Amino acid sequence: MEKSKKDIQKNLDKNVKVMFKSPAILSLKLLLPPSLKEKYISINVGLSTLPSVGLLVAHAFNLYCNVIGKREIESRTFKLGVLANALSRVVGYNIKPVTAVIVEDSKGNQRKTRGIVGWLELDIPYEKLKRVALKYLIVASYLGIGRSRGIGFGEIELTFRPRQSKPQEKIS
Numbered sequence: 531m532e533k534s535k536k537d538i539q540k541n542l543d544k545n546v547k548v549m550f551k552s553p554a555i556l557s558l559k560l561l562l563p564p565s566l567k568e569k570y571i572s573i574n575v576g577l578s579t580l581p582s583v584g585l586l587v588a589h590a591f592n593l594y595c596n597v598i599g600k601r602e603i604e605s606r607t608f609k610l611g612v613l614a615n616a617l618s619r620v621v622g623y624n625i626k627p628v629t630a631v632i633v634e635d636s637k638g639n640q641r642k643t644r645g646i647v648g649w650l651e652l653d654i655p656y657e658k659l660k661r662v663a664l665k666y667l668i669v670a671s672y673l674g675i676g677r678s679r680g681i682g683f684g685e686i687e688l689t690f691r692p693r694q695s696k697p698q699e700k701i702s
Contacts, residue, residue, distance in 0.1 A: 538664045544690040545621060546652045546667065548586060552685040553630045553645025555677040556581050560588045561611045564604040577644050579627035583652050583663075584615030589675050590666035597669065610662070617659050621694070622651035630683065645676070645683060653693060 556578040562570060578585055588611035595603045625648040632641045654660040667688055674684035 537668060538661055541664070541690040542657055542660060543693065545693055546654070546664065547622075547649055547689045547691055548652065548667065549649045549687040549689065550625075550647045550685075551687055552674075552683055553628050553643075553647055554581070554675055554684045554686065555630075555643055555645045556585055556589055556675070557677065558585065560592060560607060561585060563608050567604065579644055579646055580625060581646065581650065582615050583618040583620060583654070584611035584613070586650070586652075586675065587611060587614040587663045587666060590663070590670040593673060593675065594666045594669045597673070613659060614654070614663060617656045618652055618654040618663075620650060621653045622649075624648045625650060643677075651691065 558575055558578050559567075559571065561584060588607050591610050592603065592607055595601075595607075625646050628645055628647055629642050630645050632643055634640045654663055667686075670684075671686050671688045675686050676684040
């Protein structure tokens with residue numbers, strides 16, 4: 531954990547680039563408010579092929595809590611996802627949706643899923659949120675993010691890039 535504390539401290543003034551090295555399978559239902567989860571859990575919305583900052587941070591937080599054995603985290607996951615969406619921005623991306631085969635049985639039937647590969651560059655200007663998000667994303671960089679991590683999905687790599695000195699111009 532000491533390495534991650536140093537990584538967080540020295541990169542607070544930089545953007546975070548999340549590279550999806552293997553397809554990341556991200557569920558949108560993680561961002562449902564806990565009070566509405568029962569009502570909407572049966573609706574099949576599929577998986578995210580265009581992730582938000584909040585969805586990534588919520589998945590990383592969920593993973594972190596599972597690793598340390600923390601339970602009953604639905605409301606905190608939801609709040610963190612909403613805060614990350616509201617207080618951050620995507621400043622660059624190159625995301626490609628892919629169909630990946632999870633398993634193939636002896637008859638040749640394949641179980642497929644949708645995931646994403648590519649990269650997403652994030653700017654989180656609120657320092658307290660950035661510290662928290664980086665803590666969870668660093669853990670995810672070792673263990674993967676999203677579903678089916680145990681079979682190689684969701685491998686990510688974090689890199690840090692200098693923030694742009696001035697906001698980008700609007701395209702008209």
